[in-house]
Amino acid sequence: MSDLEVFRQEVSEWLEENCPPSMRTPLVPEEEVWGGRNAQYVNPESKLWLERMGEKGWTAPSLPTEYGGGGLDRDQTKVLHQELYKIKARPALNSFGIWMLAPCIIEFGNEEQKREHLPKIIKGEIRWCQGYSEPGSGSDLASLSTKAEDMGDHYLVNGQKVWTSYADKADWIFALVRTGPQEPKHSGISFLLIDMASEGVSTKPITLISGKSPFCETFFDDVKAPKENLVGVENSGWTIAKKLLQHERNFISNFGLAGGGTGSGADVVSIAKKYLGEDNGKIAHPSHRDNITLHKMKEHAFGLTLQRSGDEGGKASAASSMFKYYGTEHNKDRYELMISSMGNKGLGWSEQGFSDDEQAITKAWLRTKANSIEGGTSEVQLNVISRRVLDLPS
């Protein structure tokens, strides 16, 4: 038996013993685990599952063991995911810390920062949020103005962030701040870690056109952030920021596939058959059917392109912009087709007159409008393709 097969058997045995029964059932939204100081566990087995996985470092399987990670190589990580998938295990932990911050701390952080933050991220003890956008700095992120003044042993932070997902629930924030007001805009930015419990930090949730959302505004009024919480070199935070955005765009591009991204998971063809009726098994209305077919064909070709990018080893570097652009535009199109197929049933806001699924689709349709804005607008992605791939002049 190969080493990898031995490993697979160990994983399988460990999971059999340690994954609690209810963690192998389909996830219900209120039992989603994000960890943190103030985590509430509706189901005590979610807490147990997190503790056991965190102890093994398998919430972050590829991070080094010395910082609490699983220390697995690429093949072993794949085996772990396959075995988790096999028993239909729920994710033990959802975490911006693991998805976005940890890779940056590994690459740009110093030894103390790694020892201080990584284990807590991996065990789900500290929950992180991302402080990037500001009211005056959306697409032009590098124009951000939240300032961090050098006060000797600490920075004094003043300003406002917006679109901070789960800021009201997070323990710490990784934020871009301006430390070099005299420098050109890209070279005066630093990457700073701030405890949300610090005096002067406050948050306010944002209601979207789709209703409640995890987004918040975050305010900093004379917040003191110790100097040791600067990641990398002062004024070189833009490099880290760009790296991190790439992770985010890759994640969002899955929105182009049915069942991926923000949405209700409903399939446009079955929705159309249900609400428009069937004619010999076909969507009864010819022009709706044509529009949906066009959409599904584009989706098929897009899915093949994601696959090809993987098969080529992801060497197309501008791929993340293309996928972000195409995927999010496609997701918007999907929900437009969905509500138009549903007719007046696609317009429900609350329960009077509409089923839960119908309301969910209306809300999802509205939520998709943000897909092509968050993580860099479609127009910004097209700029990136023009400049970096096609090498067109600026």
Add this chain to the structure above:
Amino acid sequence: MKLILSEEQQFLKDTAQSFARDKTPTNHFRKLRDDGNAKCWDDSIWQEMVQLGWSGILVPEEFGGSDFGIAGISVIMQELGKTLTPSPLLATSVLGVSTIKLLGSDEQKKNYLPKIVSGEATTALAVDEGNHHSPFDIEATATLEDDKWILNGQKVFIIDGASADFILIVARTSGKKGESNGLSVFIADKNSTGLEVSQISTADCRNYANLVMSNLTLNAEALLGEVDIAGEIIEQVLDLGRIAMASEMLGNTEEAFEITVSYLKERKQFGVLIGSFQALQHRAAKMFCEIELTKSAVLAAMHAADENSNELERLSSLAKFQAGETLHLVSNEAIQMHGGIGVTDEYDIGFYLKRARVAEQIFGTSEYHQARYADISGF
């Protein structure tokens, strides 16, 4: 199924790329057109392709070919498509070979395939009878009388029909127009009595013909394989043709786009390069995305064909659809972005537009394949 090329396929692609650059740049096509060459391909260039083994890529080794598959011939067509190189590859080495290989008896394969491999004979496949591609709407008839097949009817828009040595004719031996049952394929020498072939003149200046059969009389052995059951095989052959065609169209698209992007980087107006205008940049970036999708669809379809996947029909329709939509977009934008020079005959970009619209029609437009895809998928 991995969506990458094998080493052999990449090698064929590289060889074809050098061939097209060195021997048949776009000027080669321009010269054929200006000289009024009726075949619209160059015999000596075709013989060089034969020497490289391209005529026999789909032919099994026992009949002298290399059996390299649809992916092999498609990547060659993609590269030749970049410089608009005309050749009998599609009509002879894809359609002719596949029809004979999939339908013919051993005797018939032995008789025809080696002649195709050696470059001695070219073929054409005559299917359509109306203004739009519709492979089962066939009224041409073949009836057996005293051990002879008598064919009557007409065929249109036959690729390479004006010069092919042998024409493969799809005719109805039973059933009604629209049915896939009751179809048979006959192979006829171009000089047969009762067969009148007339070349037609199309915007892309390639070789097409219509034909009329008036009591065209053929020997019993002119029937390829068995009677009445060719419908399914014809559809399969057409799918292979669609994939090869989609690949050529991808090549057309890539080159038209490349030429256009280069132009955006050299043409100045208002004192700046026009490629600095965001109105043009975003349209170029969108074309880039569609080209990437086309590459994936074509690659998936060619691999599906070579792996005998049950997804062949759906993927072939997806590839022809996506290639058609993208070439349509890029050929129009290419002209617009070139401005005045783009509508002159002196400049090559117009060739791509004219070729594009004809290529879109061949074996079904995007609308045709959209409808087919919807039916196959059960939408």
